[in-house]
Amino acid sequence: MTIDQSPDRTWTGHTRGSSAYARLLAALFCAGVATFAQLYSPQAVLPLISADLAVGAARAALIISASTVGLAIGVIPWSALADRIGRVKAITVSVSGATLVGMLVPFAPTFGLLMAGRFVEGLLVGGVPAIAVAYLTEEVDRAHAARAAGTFVAGTTIGGLLGRLVSSPVAEFAGWRIGVFTVAVICGIAAMGFVKLAPEPRGFAPASHRGGNPDGSLAHRLVVNLRTPRQLVLFAQGFLLMGGFVALYNFLGYRLTAAPFGLPASVVSLVFLAYLAGTWASSRAGAEAARFGRKRVLLVSVVIMMIGVAITLSANVIAILIGLVVATAGFFGAHSTAAGWTGLAAPGGKAQASSLYNLFYYGGSSAIGWLGGVAFDEHGWTAVAVTILVLAGIAGSLAALVLRDG
Numbered sequence: 001m002t003i004d005q006s007p008d009r010t011w012t013g014h015t016r017g018s019s020a021y022a023r024l025l026a027a028l029f030c031a032g033v034a035t036f037a038q039l040y041s042p043q044a045v046l047p048l049i050s051a052d053l054a055v056g057a058a059r060a061a062l063i064i065s066a067s068t069v070g071l072a073i074g075v076i077p078w079s080a081l082a083d084r085i086g087r088v089k090a091i092t093v094s095v096s097g098a099t100l101v102g103m104l105v106p107f108a109p110t111f112g113l114l115m116a117g118r119f120v121e122g123l124l125v126g127g128v129p130a131i132a133v134a135y136l137t138e139e140v141d142r143a144h145a146a147r148a149a150g151t152f153v154a155g156t157t158i159g160g161l162l163g164r165l166v167s168s169p170v171a172e173f174a175g176w177r178i179g180v181f182t183v184a185v186i187c188g189i190a191a192m193g194f195v196k197l198a199p200e201p202r203g204f205a206p207a208s209h210r211g212g213n214p215d216g217s218l219a220h221r222l223v224v225n226l227r228t229p230r231q232l233v234l235f236a237q238g239f240l241l242m243g244g245f246v247a248l249y250n251f252l253g254y255r256l257t258a259a260p261f262g263l264p265a266s267v268v269s270l271v272f273l274a275y276l277a278g279t280w281a282s283s284r285a286g287a288e289a290a291r292f293g294r295k296r297v298l299l300v301s302v303v304i305m306m307i308g309v310a311i312t313l314s315a316n317v318i319a320i321l322i323g324l325v326v327a328t329a330g331f332f333g334a335h336s337t338a339a340g341w342t343g344l345a346a347p348g349g350k351a352q353a354s355s356l357y358n359l360f361y362y363g364g365s366s367a368i369g370w371l372g373g374v375a376f377d378e379h380g381w382t383a384v385a386v387t388i389l390v391l392a393g394i395a396g397s398l399a400a401l402v403l404r405d406g
Contacts, residue, residue, distance in 0.1 A: 015141045016141070016147065020199045021140065021148075023199050024148075024199050025148060025152065027194045027197035028135070028136065028152045028194070028198075029151075029152070029158070030193035030194040030197065031095055031132065031190070031194040032128065032132070032152060032153075032156035032158070033159035033162060034095040034099060034128070034159070034187040034194065035128040035129065035156070035159060036157075036159035036163065037163030037183050037186060037190070038099065038102040038125065038163060038180075038187045039067055039068070039071070039121075039125060039160075039163070040064065040160050040249075041166070041179070041180050041183040043164060043253075044163075044165070044167050044168040044171075044179075044253070044268075044269045044272060045171045046060045046061065046250065046254070047253055047254060049063065052176065055111065056377055057251060057373045058370060058373030058374050060373075061250050061369055061372070062115060063114060063115065064246065064250060064365070064369055065366040065370045066116075067118040067121050067122030068246075068362040068363075068365040069119060069122065069362070069363075070119040070120060070122025070126065071122040071123065071125060071126040071362045072359050072361075072362035072366060073123060073126075074123040074125075074127070075126045075129065075130035075356075075362070076130075076355050076356075078090060078094065078126050078355065079131065079134070079349075079352050079354070080352075082127070082130070082351050083218075083351060087131050087135040087138070087351075088135075088200075088201055090127050090131055091128055091132070091135070091194065091198070092191075092194065092195055094124060094126065094127025094128055094131075095127070095187075095190075095191040095194060096195075097124040098121055098125035099184060099187045100188075101117065101120055101121045102183075103181060103184040104117065105117035105118055105121055105180070106176075106177040106180040106184070107181070122362075126358070129362075130351070130354060130358055131351060131354070132152060133152070133343040133354040133357075134350040134353075134354045135201070136148050136149055136152060137340075137343045137344055137350055138201070138350065142344075145340065145344055149286055149344075150284070150286020150287065150289075150336045150337075150340065151282070151283055151286065153282040153332060153340075154278075154279045154280075154282035154283045154336070157282060157332060159190075160275055161273065161275035162186065164269060164275075165269060166179070166182055166186065167179035167180050167269075168266060168269030169269065171265070172264075172266045218349075218352070220348070222352050222356065224347050224348045224349065225346060225349065225352060225353045225356050229402055230345060230402065230403060230404070231346070231353060231356070233399060234338045235342070235356055235357055235359075236360065236395060237298070237334060237335075237395050237398075237399060238335070238357050238360045238364060239361065239363055240368075240391040240392065240394055241305065241331055241335065241338075241392060241395050242335065242361045242365050243364030243367060243368025243369060243371075243372075244364075244368060244372075244387070244388035244389075244391045244392055245328075245331045246364075246365045246369035246372075247371070247372025247373075247375075247387065247388060248327060250372060251372055251373060251376045251381070252271065252381075253265075253271070254376065255376075255381045256268045260315075263317075271321060274321070274324045274325045275328060277326075278331065278332030281328075281329040282335070282336040283336075285334075285336045293405040294403075295403045295405050297333065297337050298333075298337045298338060298341075298399055299396055299399055299400060301330045301331070301332075301333030301337065302395055304326060304330030304333065305327050305330030305331045305392055306389055306396075307323075307327075307330070308324065308326030308327025308328070309323065309385050309389055309392070310389065311326060312324060312327070312385055313381070313385050334395075335361075338357070342354060342357040343357075372384050372387060372388075375387055
């Protein structure tokens with residue numbers, strides 16, 4: 001593991017094509033896998049958890065919400081710690097601690113202990129989303145920052161996909177606990193990859209090395225972002241779009257395993273291959289933002305997400321899957337654009353700006369991810385889809401009215 005040193009004031013960042021640029025993205029790819037594979041691995045086995053623990057869809061979804069609540073609470077403290085000890089060291093502590101807890105959590109004997117363990121796991125894993133974009137924007141040449149952020153988000157989609165694809169087939173043969181544990185082991189390997197690959201930071205020095213943060217106190221860094229209308233609208237994108245997206249994936253599995261479709265859990269887990277559309281869209285959105293502007297890419301992505309969600313209202317399983325792919329591509333295009341924009345345009349405290357985005361992002365995941373279960377239990381899939389469409393419409397309207405490129 002490397003140690004942050006004093007920043008190089010004449011240095012403008014790693015350029016695309018350099019070995020350090022490639023190592024940085026590869027390291028953050030590993031961190032993304034270690035984070036998002038374990039964070040969402042239970043999502044693919046929620047129907048199995050419901051059956052095993054005798055809980056309904058909304059209550060089972062609290063297993064996801066517990067970890068995302070922990071993550072949302074943890075992002076601000078993690079950003080402050082990263083300012084003190086350095087970005088690389090903080091991410092290393094985060095992924096290592098979360099992976100260790102993740103290996104223990106699946107064997108919690110009661111639903112209450114499972115919830116508590118998932119909360120702690122989320123609290124620990126919060127260091128990656130809290131710090132990663134700030135780390136990128138400080139270490140990468142500004143001209144390539146949007147593309148780099150898109151590549152990082154693409155890596156997180158691979159992590160989310162891997163966690164879901166591994167946990168479900170393993171769970172079908174060995175039980176959901178072994179399925180989730182297997183994912184945690186893979187996350188441990190990915191965490192070691194980050195430690196090995198992360199290049200020594202040159203664009204930032206921790207406060208312990210320079211006697212204080214030039215952007216002021218932690219409170220000032222938070223307030224200056226919360227007082228900026230552009231930042232607030234970007235935070236709203238995270239809350240509204242992520243909340244709808246998590247509801248989409250939390251409860252579509254329940255619909256597909258029930259009548260009239262009656263698909264087995266192992267087959268339903270393959271719907272998460274739609275995440276590959278998000279992998280492509282995240283990278284593509286970064287490139288298109290540099291070409292056409294972030295606002296245009298964000299708005300188009302939101303519209304694409306809404307079209308995809310509307311298609312899932314079909315009674316045809318093929319159409320539903322097509323809608324899921326389209327919605328996934330739209331969501332990740334919007335998310336990668338908003339996340340990168342938040343850190344790059346921060347009026348002060350890049351780590352705090354990214355942390356606030358993630359606070360809203362995972363707050364939406366927790367609140368709306370659970371609310372979608374209430375809607376599903378009461379009124380079925382139509383209620384879930386309408387909820388997502390309303391939230392995305394609000395997000396797009398705010399972006400259209402407030403955001404400006406430049």
